[in-house]
Amino acid sequence: MKRLFFILTLFISIHSFAQEPAKYFNITEALRIESFLASDDLRGRKPGTPEIDKAADFIAAEFKKSGLGFLSGLENYHQSFSNIRTKFLSATATVDDIAVEEKNIIGFTTDSTLSVNETSGFAKIIINNTENLLATATEILLQNKNTIVLVNSFFINDFNKLKRFKNDGPKMSNAVVFILSNAAGDKYLVNLKNKVTETKLANVVGILPGKSKKDEYVVFSSHYDHLGVGKPNAAGDSIYNGANDDAAGTTAVIMLAKYFASLKNNERTLIFVTFTAEETGGFGSRYFSKNIPAAKAVAMFNLEMIGTESKWGKNSAYITGYEKSDFGKILQKNLEGTAFHFEPDPYPSQNLFYRSDNATLAALGVPAHTISTSKMDSEPNYHKQSDEISSLDITNMAEVIKAIALSSKSIISGKDTPSRIEKIN
Ligand SMILES: [Zn+2]
Known part of the structure; x- marks a missing residue:
């Protein structure tokens, strides 16, 4: 053939x-x-x-x-960039001195390690009431700010769905951690490890x-x-x-x-x-x-x-x-x-x-x-x-x-x- x-x-x-x-x-x-x-x-x-x-x-x-x-700002036809894929490896956390189970911690970061506590300058959001946790989480992620989010255990089902969010994309300049916890979070400590894979990518662009x-x-x-x-x-x-x-x-x-x-x-x-x-x-x-x-x-x-x-x-x-x-x-x-x-x-x-x-x-x-x-x-x-x-x-x-x-x-x-x-x- x-x-x-x-x-x-x-x-x-x-x-x-x-x-x-x-x-x-x-x-x-x-x-x-x-x-x-x-x-x-x-x-x-x-x-x-x-x-x-x-x-x-x-x-x-x-x-x-x-x-x-060439497109303005480029020196050839390749518009190169990186894509970062992260795979969760492990996490530990305490909130107000109470240990949190690993399955109740979700971190969005493109770094291989993350260590944050209440003095790290992260914004804190407590979700006790929302019509749609996944929509609220998306809005928080889109703000691109360092944030710790304490999600009431009432939302456990949607919290587990949040784990399916793909952690794959451009390098993040911030981190967002979701923890299923009913505590006030005056004190907290989160340690997280990811496997990080970087892929070099390129669009090809020419202009007239x-x-x-x-x-x-x-x-x-x-x-x-x-x-x-x-x-x-x-x-x-x-x-x-x-x-x-x-x-x-x-x-x-x-x-x-x-x-x-x-x-x-x-x-x-x-x-x-x-x-x-x-x-x-x-x-x-x-x-x-x-x-x-x-x-x-x-x-x-x-x-x-x-x-x-x-x-x-x-x-x-x-x-x-x-x-x-x-x-x-x-x-x-x-x-x-x-x-x-x-x-x-x-x-x-x-x-x-x-x-x-x-x-x-x-x-x-x-x-x-x-x-x-x-x-x-x-x-x-x-x-x-x-x-x-x-x-x-x-x-x-x-x-x-x-x-x-x-x-x-x-x-x-x-x-x-x-x-x-x-x-x-
Ligand atoms: Zn296609």
């Missing part, structure tokens, strides 16, 4: 020599990029592996070939400065990470290639960058970004979103799984959160007279709007939407080893990418500005 595919690729490459160079959205180019990103050699592009670094270097080299610039509206950004994004290697399936395949999820979106970002760089007529600044660590918690897009001024971002086209036919067939795709801004209507208007149509997300119960890399910028008010063709109720290869290039419709995919380029025209030229999304918090 592989061999046949290789010959087919070669054939298409030779054939395309006769084509106009202006044909940017062709299957040869889509296959060239997909074949690298979704190859078994990249072993499923799992964050923290040498293989995902190869993918990042490939994307950076493509951005360089297109002549993209706008001609007249440099401070207005249009973002084209995807995620280039996937699930890595797992247990072999019945066919003996253990590699999660992620050809559709989301080598397809990444292929689109690379092709769009090349296209717009060749046109050189964008009035607004275009940012092309491929995120890391989407599958493990959206860490790449979260880091990116915190490091650009959201107020300057006028739109985000996040491209996820566009390699198969949508439920409406060829020449169609859906937009998540369609009703949250007029982004979709603008795109649709720009496609008038073509065979392509965008539809609102047909799987609203799956919450797709909040499940991809558009979510963080959208929460900051940016009209940030995901475009996809994935049949989320029936996509046979979703998050499976069988998500391989052979399962994609590359011809349709090239058409989807072309349609995305056309649909963004009036936003890139500065003529249309999508309405903002309602901010969260």
